[in-house]
Amino acid sequence: KAGVTQTPRYLIKTRGQQVTLSCSPISGHRSVSWYQQTPGQGLQFLFEYFSETQRNKGNFPGRFSGRQFSNSRSEMNVSTLELGDSALYLCASSLVAGGGANEQFFGPGTRLTVL
């Protein structure tokens, strides 16, 4: 079974631009979560989607948004990029929503650099 895939793997943008990152979960998984990882802040939760609905949201500004499609694939969008948005963005999928006894499977991440 294929793992979580994320595209693109690397991205370079300039301040003020916007970016869209894509995540394809493991086949059959319906929950997709997004995380941001930076050296200073560590790994921080952005949001979780299940059945095309946002279930949970972390403490990030409204410039960060996402959506999930009927095939469970998810996209994350960041508008008006700032230098501090440079990070590794990780996507994780799970069979069901809400955590509990269910583990998450992480993708390799998208390395975003904002110049």
Next chain:
Amino acid sequence: DAKTTQPPSMDCAEGRAANLPCNHSTISGNEYVYWYRQIHSQGPQYIIHGLKNNETNEMASLIITEDRKSSTLILPHATLRDTAVYYCIVGNDYKLSFGAGTTVTVRA
């Protein structure tokens, strides 16, 4: 906010057991203990999780104290490929908060 406390680093000899402690004194009754690890430049990898009973799988064992305020991840026979940052996380939904973790270095 991270709800766990882990030592920042530890060394382990190859072939020996690695015991990674984690304190989670404010854990709630319905919160699970999860362990993930992250090898440099890769996404985190799930290791094991538990609620109150000890758990074992092909990768590791998880020992949770009776009061659930602490736990220990045991890698029974550490290899060089086990060198990674190990995260202990508590929660019951996917709004997981990853702390700084423990950097484990396995030495030959």
